[in-house]
Amino acid sequence: MHSASRRRQAEALLASGMTLSACARLCGVARSTLRTWRDGGLTPRASECPRCADVPLHPEVYAALLGYYLGDGCLSQARRCWTLRITCDATYPAIITEVRRLVELTHPSAATHLVPAPGCVVVQKAWTHWTCVLPQHGPGPKHGRPIVLEDWQRVIVEAHPAPFLRGLFHSDGSRVHNRVHRLVAGELRHYVYPRWQFSNRSADIRELCCWALDLVDVPWRRSNRHHISVSTRAGVARLDGLIGLKQ
Ligand SMILES: [Zn+2]
Structure with a gap:
């Protein structure tokens, strides 16, 4: 079994144009192994854990x-395996499809299951390495323990806050309409304002949501104990453009 660093070194040499034989001599890896690595591309094999x-x-x-x-x-x-379950609202089939795709892209081998439950569909997949890529796991509910991103996770979210916000808002968020009645020149007028709302019992997860909104310059406010609201016209439009509507 060769180390990950040995494989990366060999792949880099092959990508630079070095022949299999020369690379085999230099790295001490069999030509057949190098050919498998080369033909499998530079991405990790399905069974590997990226972390x-x-x-x-x-x-x-x-x-x-x-x-x-x-x-x-x-x-x-x-037993020795972890099962990831992401519960999706059954009324948003595109979100279920996206979550399934994300799970399969992260861990391509083994089956992904869609398990129906009242009002929802649970996207479910077993893997021994889920805690490597999602190290926030711990005993008890998420709101009962600290949720702190590791440095490598923060780097990814800082570079890509929009998909992170899509994941947060398309699971624990909703786009609602505020209806306002105003008397204008003696006449009662009705106005409807769209608003995004994020709701989570974990203060740490709400903080992460606010942090990501700051990264994309979307103004937010705490509308109550467990809710974050984006309600300015420009903020809602920007968030619509970044994360899309729930569907
Ligand atoms: Zn791992």
């Missing part, structure tokens, strides 16, 4: 998956 292999995760895929996990995801342990 353990020290291979970069796809940043936009990961940022969105992290958002969905912090919103409506959980990890549970069964």
Whole structure:
């Protein structure tokens, strides 16, 4: 078994045009192994964990998956394996499709299951390495323990706040309409203002949401104990453009 660093070194040499034979001599790796690595591309093999292999995760895929996990995801342990479950509202099929795609791109091998439940669909997949890529797992509900991103996660979200916000708002958020009645020149007028709202019982996750909104210059406010609101016309329009509507 060769180390991840040995594989990266060999892949870099092959990508630069070095022949299999020359690379085999230099790296001490069999030509057949090098051919497998080369033909498999520079991405990790399906069974590998990007964190353990020290291979970069796809940043936009990961940022969105992290958002969905912090919103409506959980990890549970069964023997030596972890099961990731992300609960999706059954009324938004495009979100279910996206969550499934994100899970499969992060861990391509093994089956992803869609498990129906009352009013929702649970996207579910087992993997021994889920806690490597989602290290916020811990005992008890997320709002009962600190949720702190590791440095490598913060780097990804800082570079890609929009997919992270999409994951958060498309799981624990909603786009609602505020109806306002005003008397204008003696006449009662009705106005409707769209507003995004994020709701989570974890103060740390709400803070992460506010941090990401600051990164994209979307103004927000705390509308009550568990809610963050984006309600200015420009802020709602910008967030619409960044994360899209729930569908
Ligand atoms: Zn791992």
